[in-house]
Amino acid sequence: MFVFIFAIFLLNDITVVSTSPSRNQFQRIFRSPDWTNIMKRDAYSRIQNQQSNDFSEEVLDQRIEAIKFVQIRTNSGRVRGHKTVLENQSIKPVVKFLGIPYAAPPVGKFRWKKTEKPKPWDGVRNASTFGPICPQARNGPLPAALLPVWYRANHSLVQRMRMDEDCLYLNIYVPAKLYASGKLDLILPSLCLTLICRNLCNPLPVMVHFHGYTYAEGSGNFYDGSVLASYGEVIVVTFNYRLGVLGFMSTMESNSPGNYGLWDQVAALKWVSENIDRFGGDPNSVTVFGSGAGASCIGLLMVSVQLDAYFQRAILQSGTALAPWSMVRNPRQQTLGLARAPSVNCYRESSREMVECLKGKSWRDLISVAISTEPYDLAFSPVVDGQDMFLVDNPFNLMEKGEFLNYPVMIGVSPGDGFGYLRDRILYPSGKSFGSDLFDVVVAKFTDSFYDDSEVPLEAIEKLVRFIYTDWADRENPMRLKSSLMELYTDRQFVEPAVRTALHNTNYKNNAFFYTFYHHPGKDPNRSWIESALGEQDPFVFGAPLMGNSAETLFPYNYTKDDIMISTAVMTYWTNFAKNGDPGKGKKQQTRFITEKANCFENVVWPQYEEAGRQHLKISTSPEVGSHYRAQKVELWRSFLPSLSGVSRSSIGDGVNPLKPPRAEPPTISPGTKNPNLATPKVSIFYSDTLTNHRSQPKPSTSETNGLSLQLNITLAVGFVLLFLNIIAFAVVSYHKEKDKYKIDVSTVKT
Known part of the structure; x- marks a missing residue:
């Protein structure tokens, strides 16, 4: 009884599943003296029967056809979604809610700040069109290595999309069947509807998609969740988050710690957790999924101390927090390179003043700067930003210690x-x-990028990798x-x-x-x-x-x-x-x-x-x-090469990256210094492989090496002999395995 009394008390706060009655018809309904009794009787009968209310396909299709729009009240205001009929008649229609703001616009003083709550709005927001996509380069070189084939082939579509720094919007795709089946077809206050549905409505699971692929491009608008939602009977959510320089620039100081795109993702998940039940979704059954950088972001969220119970399952498609490209290696250098660009001209001795200058620049000027990076590295990516921030430690160390969500x-x-x-x-x-000559050079450069600080000669590691990945039968x-x-x-x-x-x-x-x-x-x-x-x-x-x-x-x-x-x-x-x-x-x-x-x-x-x-x-x-x-190749990178390079598994818990020589760990965030130590960035081309082995450069003179002690020389000699024996043993075993595998494949074909 309390539910119905509360419903009457909040008549102005309604959630409507509309079959297109006119505004006057609605007013006549609400002003009718018999409205209270009608609502009580109708709602009670629906609630009693909704569990067994299985319509025939014909009746269900008729009810779906009658739906024109659905109006929902969120924490920030009302939104109106529209039904969309799909081209494939085997897939039932969906109701789309597009361009819903989940956060305040990250502009002006909010640029390079944590995500803020969205501002409430009056009236009903027409959720029929996408919000703008986040700023990203439309011209010039793209970081092609992590971009899908379909993205590069259709970049012209991206160029035509509306782009703006005010881009933190999400899209919701709901099977129209949910609103037509009687489960949610109640004209009740939104809070009252929520209370009823949590106990009786069997809300749908929710799938939140994280777009990829390099932290510098993409949008939730690219992915139409209609077919997945309707076919799988789930609610699909896509969203935008800040990208590139606007989403991941970091000075490693408190004036710009970085990871803003990750904070946006947390804000989107929080919005879903607080509002999705109004749409018929289950906030306690949220699955996050994504590809490339999207999957990596999900992995980073799972090791972050900032994430509450906003999702319960995760799908990682070709990306994890442990991928070598998941985090930036030299955030200071990238930021300094941006500030020194002629079109930006914001280099200052004080990092605080430099960031203030960058805040005054147009986002168009910022994203147009082509930042040079080391090979196989990204310009702007997540960082370890320190205690009480987003990531307190390297994901390798956190996962090794079990400090991640056990979902x-x-x-x-x-x-x-x-x-x-x-x-x-x-x-x-x-x-x-x-x-084959260029193959050898590329393999050497790629290997060097992971083991340039190795305790053993790089030549030995490179030769081993080349041997393992060379098809000696058809070199x-x-x-x-x-x-x-x-x-x-x-x-x-x-x-x-x-x-x-x-x-x-x-x-x-x-x-x-x-x-x-x-x-x-x-x-x-x-x-x-x-x-x-x-x-x-x-x-x-x-x-x-x-x-x-x-x-x-x-x-x-x-x-x-x-x-x-x-x-x-x-x-x-x-x-x-x-x-x-x-x-x-x-x-x-x-x-x-x-x-x-x-x-x-x-x-x-x-x-x-x-x-x-x-x-x-x-x-x-x-x-x-x-x-x-691919067990042999996996263990080559997972355990064998780290052991050769001097990184022992026993030292993982002490902060050593087990996959490659440890990167320079970013410090705990401290107040901006007056004279930050920002080194001059290296000049290189996006993901380029220079066709010259860096060891072909002049080597140190004899006088520079005479300082080595006899003990060190003996140690290196013994170590190299042991290394050589290990390589020979490993290579022989690998060769025989590949040879046997080749024989099996050939015999199978002949049979």
């Missing part, structure tokens, strides 16, 4: 995730084709060289960090599931050697193949029936995991309502990932459960 996780990689690093290196400026084949190099990039930058993350979760008794994605969309005879590249899971996760081919989309592939089958299988796995933490439990795999293509996933059992077997699901047209994915 169920689903982690996956694609065999071509490293293709972006190779894409622009197949032909070099000199015009010389990619051969001069350019196609095989490209494939080997792509495997090198993929293993080091994606597979090893993903396996390490999965093992950390299983070691601390978290439910973990691992997958490998072996299917690329459409038919492309020019890329037969690339089965799936970075970002090519996204079209399948969002159901793009079910919507056909369109030139006006970021996923412009010539989709096949196989693509449709894979997409429905992926959406089923993803939404099952969002509902119960297990991709194999819940909705059964089926696609025959869309295509006659047989579903090859119907009888597949996806096991949990464990230390012993390391089982994973291979997602392809011939799915299978495998074990120990």
Whole structure:
């Protein structure tokens, strides 16, 4: 009875599911003397019957068709979402709420500050159009290594999108079936509706998407969550967060500590937690998912001390917090390089004054500066910002100690995730084709970027890596060289960090599931050697193949029936995991309502990932459960090379990065100094490989080395001998394994 009395008391604070009655009709309803009795009787009957209120498909379709818009009251004000009918008639319509502000505009004095709450608004906000995307470079060089094929191919679409520094908006996709089934079709105050739904309505699980890929570009607007929401019966949320210089610039001082994009993500999750129940979602069943940098951000949130219980499950697609590219190496240098750019001219001796100058610059001027970086590094990325901030320590150390959220996780990689690093290196400026000599140089440069502070000679490590990744049976084949190099990039930058993350979760008794994605969309005879590249899971996760081919989309592939089958299988796995933490439990795999293509996933059992077997699901047209994915190459980077470079596993807990020589750890945030120690940044090209080995430069003279003591010389000599013996033993074992594997493959083909 209290619920109904409270409903009457708050008549002006209503949530409406509208079948387009006029304003006068609404006024007549509310002013009717019998309104109270009508509302009580109608609401009571609906609540009593809603659990068993199963409509026929025909009746449900009629109720969905009657919906024109849905009006919801959030903490900041009312929003009006609109129903959208999808092109594929097998997928029921959705209600879209677009361009909802989840935070105050990060402009003026709020630039490079923590995210603030959104300002309330009066009236009803028409949520029919997207908000602007966050500032990002539209012209000039792109950090191609971590950008998907589909993004680069359709960059013109991005150029046409509205862009502004006021960009912190989110989008919500709700199955229209939810509002038509009677579960939420109550004309009640929003608070009252929330109380009823929490007990009786069976709210839908929520999936919040984190876009990628390099912290410098992208938008939640790119991803239409309609098909995923309707097919999977979940609520999908996409959102923008600050990017590049505006989202991750850091002086490592209190005047600009960095990680603003991460603070935006926390604010978006908090908004969802506080408001999604008004839309029919369950705030206690929120799954976050993303690719590339989006997945890395999720991993960083899971080790942050600032994150409350805003989500309960996580899906990491080709990215983790342990990826070498997940954090910036030299934040001070990047900031100083920006300030010294002629178009900005903000270099000051005082870091505080420098930041104040940068705040006065237009965002267009800031994003137009091409910041030089070291090879395989990003210009602006998350940082360890110190105590009481976002990240108190390196993610490697935090995860090793178990200081991360123990939520169920689903982690996956694609065999071509490293293709972006190779894409622009197949032909070099000199015009010389990619051969074994250039292969050796690229491998050396790549290895040096991780072990330049190694206690053992870099030549030995480089020779070992080249030996492992060289196909000695076909060494001069350019196609095989490209494939080997792509495997090198993929293993080091994606597979090893993903396996390490999965093992950390299983070691601390978290439910973990691992997958490998072996299917690329459409038919492309020019890329037969690339089965799936970075970002090519996204079209399948969002159901793009079910919507056909369109030139006006970021996923412009010539989709096949196989693509449709894979997409429905992926959406089923993803939404099952969002509902119960297990991709194999819940909705059964089926696609025959869309295509006659047989579903090859119907009888597949996806096991949990464990230390012993390391089982994973291979997602392809011939799915299978495998074990120990690329185990030899993973252990090369995970344990063998760190042991050679002088980084022992016993020292991990003492703050040493086990994957490569320790970076200079950023200090705890302190007040801005008058004369900060900002070194001059190195000048290099985005993700370029200089075709000269740095050891070809003049070596120190003999007089510079005479200071070495005899004891040190003996130690180095003994160490090098032991290293050489280890390399020989490891190489022999590796050669025989690869040889046996090759024989098996050949015999299989002949059979």
